[in-house]
Amino acid sequence: MLILECPYCGVKAEETELSPGYEAHLKRFGPGSSDTEFEDYMFARKNPKGVHFERWRHVYGCGKWFLAARCTATLEVFGTYPAQSAEPPADLQAKIKAKRPDWKGYK
Amino acid sequence: MKRYSVFAIAKEALNYHLGWEKAWASPAPKKEYDAIIVGAGGHGLATAYYLGKNHGITNVAIIEKGWLGGGNTGRNTTIIRSNYLQDSSAAIYEKARSLYETMSQDLNYNVMFSPRGLLMLAQTHHEIRGYQRTAHANALQGVATEWISPAKVKELVPIINIDGPRYPVLGALYQARGGTARHDAVAWGYARACSAMGMDIIQQCEVKGVKTENGVVKGVETSKGFIGTKKLGIVVAGHSGQLADMAGFRLPVEAVALQAMVSEPIKPCMDVVVMANTVHGYMSQSDKGEMVIGGGTDGFNNFTQRGSFHHIEETLRALIETFPMISRLKMLRQWGGIVDMTGDRSPLISKTPVGNCFINCGWGTGGFKAIPGSGWAMAELMAKGEPGALAEAFNMWRFKEGQFIDESVAAGVAH
Numbered sequence: 001m002l003i004l005e006c007p008y009c010g011v012k013a014e015e016t017e018l019s020p021g022y023e024a025h026l027k028r029f030g031p032g033s034s035d036t037e038f039e040d041y042m043f044a045r046k047n048p049k050g051v052h053f054e055r056w057r058h059v060y061g062c063g064k065w066f067l068a069a070r071c072t073a074t075l076e077v078f079g080t081y082p083a084q085s086a087e088p089p090a091d092l093q094a095k096i097k098a099k100r101p102d103w104k105g106y107k
Numbered sequence: 108m109k110r111y112s113v114f115a116i117a118k119e120a121l122n123y124h125l126g127w128e129k130a131w132a133s134p135a136p137k138k139e140y141d142a143i144i145v146g147a148g149g150h151g152l153a154t155a156y157y158l159g160k161n162h163g164i165t166n167v168a169i170i171e172k173g174w175l176g177g178g179n180t181g182r183n184t185t186i187i188r189s190n191y192l193q194d195s196s197a198a199i200y201e202k203a204r205s206l207y208e209t210m211s212q213d214l215n216y217n218v219m220f221s222p223r224g225l226l227m228l229a230q231t232h233h234e235i236r237g238y239q240r241t242a243h244a245n246a247l248q249g250v251a252t253e254w255i256s257p258a259k260v261k262e263l264v265p266i267i268n269i270d271g272p273r274y275p276v277l278g279a280l281y282q283a284r285g286g287t288a289r290h291d292a293v294a295w296g297y298a299r300a301c302s303a304m305g306m307d308i309i310q311q312c313e314v315k316g317v318k319t320e321n322g323v324v325k326g327v328e329t330s331k332g333f334i335g336t337k338k339l340g341i342v343v344a345g346h347s348g349q350l351a352d353m354a355g356f357r358l359p360v361e362a363v364a365l366q367a368m369v370s371e372p373i374k375p376c377m378d379v380v381v382m383a384n385t386v387h388g389y390m391s392q393s394d395k396g397e398m399v400i401g402g403g404t405d406g407f408n409n410f411t412q413r414g415s416f417h418h419i420e421e422t423l424r425a426l427i428e429t430f431p432m433i434s435r436l437k438m439l440r441q442w443g444g445i446v447d448m449t450g451d452r453s454p455l456i457s458k459t460p461v462g463n464c465f466i467n468c469g470w471g472t473g474g475f476k477a478i479p480g481s482g483w484a485m486a487e488l489m490a491k492g493e494p495g496a497l498a499e500a501f502n503m504w505r506f507k508e509g510q511f512i513d514e515s516v517a518a519g520v521a522h
């Protein structure tokens with residue numbers, strides 16, 4: 001059972017209290033972008049077997065969106081952080097790097 | 108290969124059953140092949156089989172990191188149907204369904220195809236319109252389906268409760284020649300036939316890298332060393348993104364977990380397959396008497412072959428309203444598989460940006476039924492280098508063009 005701590009209300013929320021929102025830190029492409037950019041953004045989402053950054057919503061709690069770092073191969077949760085982050089916090093990245101030395105970084 | 112027959116059984120019965128041969132050989136890999144298929148699931152094995160049978164290409168290796176049929180092919184709820192909406196889907200799924208009709212004879216292996224009839228229940232007005240539309244589309248496509256009334260549903264499925272209260276059964280899309288087959292036997296039957304044609308099935312061998320030169324595939328790095336090939340077919344379902352990564356391209360595919368479970372065995376009570384997409388459950392009864400039940404996918408990327416616990420309860424809770432008699436059944440086993448989902452919930456049978464490298468994936472939650480048709484189309488693509496009529500629409504560039512083959516019903520699943 002997946003348990004993520006909501007960074008806003010501090011609740012350790014179990015999966016049924018949350019709603020998943022797939023890849024985090026997406027750059028959205030729309031009118032004016034090339035077909036390839038739009039296709040990549042819309043369909044070719046990241047699908048790593050390992051460290052992954054995702055959007056989640058604390059839907060039956062405070063209702064807010066937040067971001068989570070998780071391992072898709074083991075279901076280990078590395079940490080969660082507010083949705084207003086342009087990239088994963090440095091200390092979280094360092095923590096992941098320590099646990100997964102061959103992780104190539106979040107980009 | 109010694110043929111299986113009633114005479115063979117009689118002969119072996121007198122011979123203490125010592126004369127049966129191994130169903131397939133387990134050779135060491137050769138240095139090079141004309142074609143390598145990665146992934147010995149149903150789709151990979153069927154591809155190899157039709158490469159040999161339809162195109163005379165038998166210098167083929169099928170490389171599998173685990174054991175053959177141990178992926179989704181051995182984990183699914185075995186529903187076979189071809190009542191799809193879009194023409195290109197109906198064509199390939201009906202090709203597959205029709206090949207299932209003769210598969211046991213063709214492979215000389217009993218795959219226990221059981222065209223017992225399949226119902227997709229309409230439990231909302233939206234579904235009534237949707238399924239009536241599909242029935243009309245199927246009539247034009249030459250796929251035999253019909254729209255049936257709630258009374259007819261009750262006649263076919265006496266254990267069903269059609270009165271609701273929350274989701275009354277308002278009718279169903281009925282495919283009389285839909286049904287089930289024995290999943291392991293499909294993989295084993297193809298494997299035996301491939302081995303008999305001289306192909307090498309190499310199990311316990313993980314592909315770890317794809318070697319290319321000037322944008323053309325040259326071979327694969329594996330846990331048993333480098334193996335060269337003229338053509339490569341990637342048929343690894345949930346791990347398609349990883350293999351594409353090794354070959355140097357990206358795929359519009361994400362991996363999520365899908366679960367199923369079986370109950371304790373009970374006396375025969377339901378001789379058709381019933382799918383209830385609104386409440387999100389589907390059920391059939393196995394020959395052993397277990398109720399075989401499938402649920403929904405998780406909403407997050409996952410490679411663990413373990414789905415979320417709460418889905419089990421949600422699936423059963425939903426089915427109990429429609430099948431009150433299952434409320435006291437004990438569930439015996441539950442498992443998960445990693446399914447490969449595309450944006451339009453339709454598969455890819457496609458060339459790739461890498462020369463002589465082909466991909467077959469994206470069957471997601473519903474590819475067991477497609478195995479023979481998919482193998483047929485993939486073999487044609489690999490042998491000729493260009494897709495035939497069955498595969499053409501399923502190219503990986505359709506997302507860029509916006510030419511979706513949209514089969515995602517309201518719930519976003521299609522089993």
Ligand SMILES: Cc1cc2nc3c(=O)[nH]c(=O)nc-3n(C[C@H](O)[C@H](O)[C@H](O)COP(=O)(O)OP(=O)(O)OC[C@H]3O[C@@H](n4cnc5c(N)ncnc54)[C@H](O)[C@@H]3O)c2cc1C
Binds near residue numbers: 147180185
């Ligand atoms: C719970 C569940 C229920 C389902 N119910 C139905 C249903 O009722 N009807 C239906 O039609 N479909 C159903 N499906 C979907 C169906 O099971 C799949 O679409 C189908 O089996 C996919 O077959 P495949 O050969 O592509 O993949 P798989 O059978 O998964 O085979 C892929 C193989 O590739 C191997 N592999 C992966 N990576 C590597 C590597 N690096 N090197 C070597 N080998 C590798 C894997 O070990 C695996 O054996 C269900 C799926 C699940 C999980």
Ligand SMILES: [Zn+2]
Binds near residue numbers: 006011058061
């Ligand atoms: Zn919260």
